[in-house]
Amino acid sequence: MSGFEEIEKKWQAEWSEKGLDRADRISGRPKFMIIFAYPGVTGFLHVGHLRGYTYTDAIGRYKRMTGYNVMFPVGTHATGNGAITLASRVANKDLDFIDYLTRNGCPEEKLEELKDPMKAVDFFNTIYVNEYWKRFGFLADWRRFTCTVHPDYGKFIQWQFKKLNECDLLMQKPYYSPACPVHGPVAIDASETDISKGGSAEVQEYTLLKFRHGDEYLIAATLRPETVYGQVCFWVNPDVQYTRIKKGNETWIVSKEAAEKLQLQVDGITVLSPIAGKDMIGWMCKAPMIHKDVPVLPASFSDPNVGSGMVTSVPSDAPDDWISLEALKKDRAVAKKYGLSETLIDSVVPISIISIEGYGDFPAEDIILSMGIDQPGDPRLDEAKKQVYKDGYHMGRMKDICGPFSGMRVEEAKDKMKQAMIDSGEAEVFYDLTEEVVCRCGMPVRVKRIDDQWFIDYGNEELTERTSEHCRHMEIYPPEFNENVHTTLRWFRERACVRQGNWLGTRFPVDEKWIIEAISDSTLYPLYYIISLYANDGRISPDNMTEEFFDHVALGKGDAEEVSKNTGIPKDVLDDIREDIKYWYPLDINLGGKEHMTVHFPVFLFNHRAILPDNMQPKGILVNWYITGKKNKISKSKGGAQPIPGAVEQFGVDPLRLYYAHVASMFVDVEWSEDNVMTYRQRLDRIIGTVEELLTSEEAGGKKEIDEWLISRFNGHSASIEAAMEKYDLRQMATAVYFEMLNDIKWYGRRGGNCKETVTEALRMWIPLMAPVTPHIAEELWSAAGFEGLVSSSQLPAAGPVSGAAEYREEFVREVMSDVIQIKKVTSATPKKIFLYTTPSWRSDVMRMGLEMMEAGALDIPSLTKKCMADENLRKNGKAVSEFVKKAVTDLTRSSSESKKYLIETDEYSLLISAKGFLTEELGADVEVFSSDDPDAYDPHNKSKAAVPGRPAIYLE
RNA sequence: GCAGGGGUAGCCAAGCACGGAAAAGGCGCAGGACUUAGGAUCCUGUUCUUAGUGAUACAAGGGUUCAAAUCCCUUCCCCUGCACCA
Numbered sequence A: 001m002s003g004f005e006e007i008e009k010k011w012q013a014e015w016s017e018k019g020l021d022r023a024d025r026i027s028g029r030p031k032f033m034i035i036f037a038y039p040g041v042t043g044f045l046h047v048g049h050l051r052g053y054t055y056t057d058a059i060g061r062y063k064r065m066t067g068y069n070v071m072f073p074v075g076t077h078a079t080g081n082g083a084i085t086l087a088s089r090v091a092n093k094d095l096d097f098i099d100y101l102t103r104n105g106c107p108e109e110k111l112e113e114l115k116d117p118m119k120a121v122d123f124f125n126t127i128y129v130n131e132y133w134k135r136f137g138f139l140a141d142w143r144r145f146t147c148t149v150h151p152d153y154g155k156f157i158q159w160q161f162k163k164l165n166e167c168d169l170l171m172q173k174p175y176y177s178p179a180c181p182v183h184g185p186v187a188i189d190a191s192e193t194d195i196s197k198g199g200s201a202e203v204q205e206y207t208l209l210k211f212r213h214g215d216e217y218l219i220a221a222t223l224r225p226e227t228v229y230g231q232v233c234f235w236v237n238p239d240v241q242y243t244r245i246k247k248g249n250e251t252w253i254v255s256k257e258a259a260e261k262l263q264l265q266v267d268g269i270t271v272l273s274p275i276a277g278k279d280m281i282g283w284m285c286k287a288p289m290i291h292k293d294v295p296v297l298p299a300s301f302s303d304p305n306v307g308s309g310m311v312t313s314v315p316s317d318a319p320d321d322w323i324s325l326e327a328l329k330k331d332r333a334v335a336k337k338y339g340l341s342e343t344l345i346d347s348v349v350p351i352s353i354i355s356i357e358g359y360g361d362f363p364a365e366d367i368i369l370s371m372g373i374d375q376p377g378d379p380r381l382d383e384a385k386k387q388v389y390k391d392g393y394h395m396g397r398m399k400d401i402c403g404p405f406s407g408m409r410v411e412e413a414k415d416k417m418k419q420a421m422i423d424s425g426e427a428e429v430f431y432d433l434t435e436e437v438v439c440r441c442g443m444p445v446r447v448k449r450i451d452d453q454w455f456i457d458y459g460n461e462e463l464t465e466r467t468s469e470h471c472r473h474m475e476i477y478p479p480e481f482n483e484n485v486h487t488t489l490r491w492f493r494e495r496a497c498v499r500q501g502n503w504l505g506t507r508f509p510v511d512e513k514w515i516i517e518a519i520s521d522s523t524l525y526p527l528y529y530i531i532s533l534y535a536n537d538g539r540i541s542p543d544n545m546t547e548e549f550f551d552h553v554a555l556g557k558g559d560a561e562e563v564s565k566n567t568g569i570p571k572d573v574l575d576d577i578r579e580d581i582k583y584w585y586p587l588d589i590n591l592g593g594k595e596h597m598t599v600h601f602p603v604f605l606f607n608h609r610a611i612l613p614d615n616m617q618p619k620g621i622l623v624n625w626y627i628t629g630k631k632n633k634i635s636k637s638k639g640g641a642q643p644i645p646g647a648v649e650q651f652g653v654d655p656l657r658l659y660y661a662h663v664a665s666m667f668v669d670v671e672w673s674e675d676n677v678m679t680y681r682q683r684l685d686r687i688i689g690t691v692e693e694l695l696t697s698e699e700a701g702g703k704k705e706i707d708e709w710l711i712s713r714f715n716g717h718s719a720s721i722e723a724a725m726e727k728y729d730l731r732q733m734a735t736a737v738y739f740e741m742l743n744d745i746k747w748y749g750r751r752g753g754n755c756k757e758t759v760t761e762a763l764r765m766w767i768p769l770m771a772p773v774t775p776h777i778a779e780e781l782w783s784a785a786g787f788e789g790l791v792s793s794s795q796l797p798a799a800g801p802v803s804g805a806a807e808y809r810e811e812f813v814r815e816v817m818s819d820v821i822q823i824k825k826v827t828s829a830t831p832k833k834i835f836l837y838t839t840p841s842w843r844s845d846v847m848r849m850g851l852e853m854m855e856a857g858a859l860d861i862p863s864l865t866k867k868c869m870a871d872e873n874l875r876k877n878g879k880a881v882s883e884f885v886k887k888a889v890t891d892l893t894r895s896s897s898e899s900k901k902y903l904i905e906t907d908e909y910s911l912l913i914s915a916k917g918f919l920t921e922e923l924g925a926d927v928e929v930f931s932s933d934d935p936d937a938y939d940p941h942n943k944s945k946a947a948v949p950g951r952p953a954i955y956l957e
Numbered sequence B: 001g002c003a004g005g006g007g008u009a010g011c012c013a014a015g016c017a018c019g020g021a022a023a024a025g026g027c028g029c030a031g032g033a034c035u036u037a038g039g040a041u042c043c044u045g046u047u048c049u050u051a052g053u054g055a056u057a058c059a060a061g062g063g064u065u066c067a068a069a070u071c072c073c074u075u076c077c078c079c080u081g082c083a084c085c086a
Helices: A004-017 A049-064 A082-091 A093-104 A108-115 A118-132 A151-166 A223-231 A254-267 A319-330 A330-335 A342-347 A363-371 A381-393 A410-421 A462-473 A478-492 A526-538 A547-555 A562-568 A571-584 A594-598 A600-611 A643-651 A654-661 A674-696 A703-725 A728-752 A756-770 A775-784 A804-827 A841-855 A860-871 A878-894 A896-904 A908-923
Strands: A033-035 A069-070 A168-180 A195-197 A203-213 A215-224 A233-236 A241-247 A251-257 A267-277 A284-286 A291-296 A311-313 A428-434 A448-458 A476-479 A492-495 A589-593 A620-624 A831-838 A926-931 A953-956
Touching: A004 A448, A004 A654, A004 A775, A033 A526, A033 A571, A033 A841, A049 A069, A049 A118, A049 A215, A049 A589, A049 A620, A049 A654, A049 A728, A049 A953, A069 A195, A082 A093, A082 A118, A082 A643, A093 A108, A093 A571, A151 A168, A151 A233, A151 A462, A151 A526, A151 A547, A151 A600, A168 A492, A168 A703, A195 A620, A203 A223, A203 A410, A215 A233, A215 A311, A223 A410, A223 A703, A233 A251, A251 A254, A254 A448, A267 A896, A284 A363, A291 A654, A311 A319, A311 A831, A319 A363, A319 A381, A330 A342, A330 A410, A363 A381, A363 A571, A381 A410, A410 A428, A410 A526, A428 A643, A428 A841, A476 A478, A478 A594, A478 A600, A547 A562, A562 A571, A589 A594, A589 A600, A594 A600, A594 A620, A594 A674, A643 A654, A643 A674, A654 A674, A654 A728, A654 A775, A674 A756, A674 A775, A703 A728, A703 A804, A728 A756, A804 A908, A804 A953, A841 A860, A841 A878, A860 A878, A908 A926
Parallel strands: A033 A069, A033 A589, A215 A251, A233 A291, A476 A620, A589 A620, A831 A926
Antiparallel strands: A168 A448, A203 A215, A203 A284, A203 A428, A233 A311, A241 A251, A241 A267, A284 A291, A448 A492, A831 A953
């Protein structure tokens, strides 16, 4: 056979030529529509991504071969700022990035046009389709390709949002989002898709506490409003410049950084005069809630970038506060420097407010002592803080001095106290990020209030209930997700669905200043693949694609004549689209990576349920896990993984496809390993070699027992594959096809099988089963075998009957062989002769009786013994019989009656006689077979007495 | 924290929803065959013990049962996702 690459090209051309990749409606023929969640266009993909895509193609191919008309469309997702960033990096001559492009095969002259984001999208779209999906031999309907930034797709999304609006699922409310000043709201996540720094940052809610000083307020930001009863002083960093700001008719003092952040979240803030931290030291200010005057003291840990830049001090429960207060009391020089009197310092004493199991009156003190921290600025203070916060929150209870909150659990008191202070005007809410975040464009990301943010109301109970109910009728794998998709749906609340700024995407039809964000424009899109065909070939254009058009083709609203007149689309085209949608929808399988479980899949389900009728609801979801790198996830953005074209060249497409299908269950992560792929390549080589050998073999014998065995085995595999594929279990299928069936066919040859007719029959079963996972090789072998047509468009034959008897008999021979080898090994002798003694017939008789009793449901040792003793012949052997009965009964109760039936029915003697030649050759010694009943048998060591049904006695000489 | 998943040979990994001789299959390793056009192929073995037997063994410990990797409880240890990111 020629090289992989050559046969890949050959058969891909052939499939395309014969139109296997085109999915058209065929009335009356069952259909199967499958997609993978389309990838975002953010750069080159790597070998990990092809895992899920390959599953999709293999399942589609299998369905095609079991009678279905299969539609497998593909597309890409370009909404967002990925392409914009990419283009700007090219435009800015970012060397690392240009190197990344060229390393992955981007020609130099292409760089110029990549400065245009849309061109960049086109560039990658072409790569995804030609270098990844087509290269992998997918039978996708390329005519239907769509991309989220194409104008026709946009029309579809606008229609979808109009429908959501009609269902009252769009709403507006203020929203606090991490936002870039240029690009608007950004996503913060570990993959750092939108941002260049700070992927693990979180938005934290601070309570701003207002401390009155004269007619001004010093503002402290706290994460623990429940600790206000323990406030004893106020920390200001003497080395920081603060500023006064006008907030409504109040004057606040905060750090300059905090002032900037506040302006993003609160209206009408004006910055007034600056004030140095050191000028506030020694002030007295009135603490909220407890209304006590507390002194302002110096603290270096107070960071202007965090919160308001000032901190209220609760030494009892805050390690920083405790250690700073202690330091201040110890080092009187500092107090002196700021003119603080000793009496003032001494008057500040911690107040115990929360009791936590395992801690004393002052949790902060305890944790500091146990961790051995002895001065401010110790880096472990952060850990100490986290620990004591966590324990306090979950196990703590408010002590009796906490007024109306006394006795409450901290978890409960926290919200209540915060709310009480907000209500009395002593506190406000403020949001900040836990660490510095920088947008891809280089600008700092801050939390910003957006007043008129639009949301999709996934919190809608009625919709949630209906969606959840529908999921009960779906096929969702893995089973865990099938279980917890319901909780995921319930956990969803409103989701911001639009954003502003420099983003690619579709204009929000309700208010055009917004652009629909990336998740929200990718929920209903499988439906669009049916329509995209017509937009792509020009039969309809974005101008025609009005709300009325979509209402008609998707929902069956309106009269075709009328719609045709209003849209300018010919009626027959409208009818075709409508019929296509009725034929292809609902979607049978949506396959996607595990990251979709809490993001894409729920909204995919919600939107279908909200907009489309009952008979258009999705039928299945398949989730696949990742291919990982050595230590961490192979990442698109961080590179390091093998580019796809290189891998294809190195290993061949089919070995890669087999690797994905078989290396592990779909539902576990797999560590990428070239050696693994290589072993799959070798396995395919072996299969190819074996088949070629079978085809070219000159030997031609008649049918023997082993022929029946082979066909029975293959029928069994076919049936188990059918069952496995009901659950889309490609791995189990691949085990049968590429391992077990190969082993069987090898064994067949070893046992002297050489019947042309059987071999042909076996290949007709085997090769098509290879077509879903390794289509190119299957095609090549199919043609080499001289079978008609393309195997990819053939139908899998229904599984024939299995012969339990034939399989049992073969197993018996194998056991005998293995036992002899065992004995040879243990004795480390090389025998010249091997004597086999089949069971004495009385033992079979006992077994037979036992089996009868078991089937009658009355098998036990005493009654079987009794029954045996009633037999005159058996009674002669009294002692041996009763001993054997014990063994037989335990034996019988432990295993299925099915296998015991074969055990009794098999004529072991003639079976061994027929296998004599084979055993002699395999074992390298002459084999003699005797029946234990034979009084003249050569048996010098009386081994024959060990013979039982299914287990002949063995003597080596 | 919330939600969920898992611990099976040197390694990867089936089996577990529905209890019925545990180790499918692969990799690795060790012998042997064939022979070095190869990242080969074929055979055998791979917990201990042993004339093919027997004994141990599915994270640890309990329980239910004639019977437990599988069902229940306790403990220990790993992992995943958590929102505007396909």
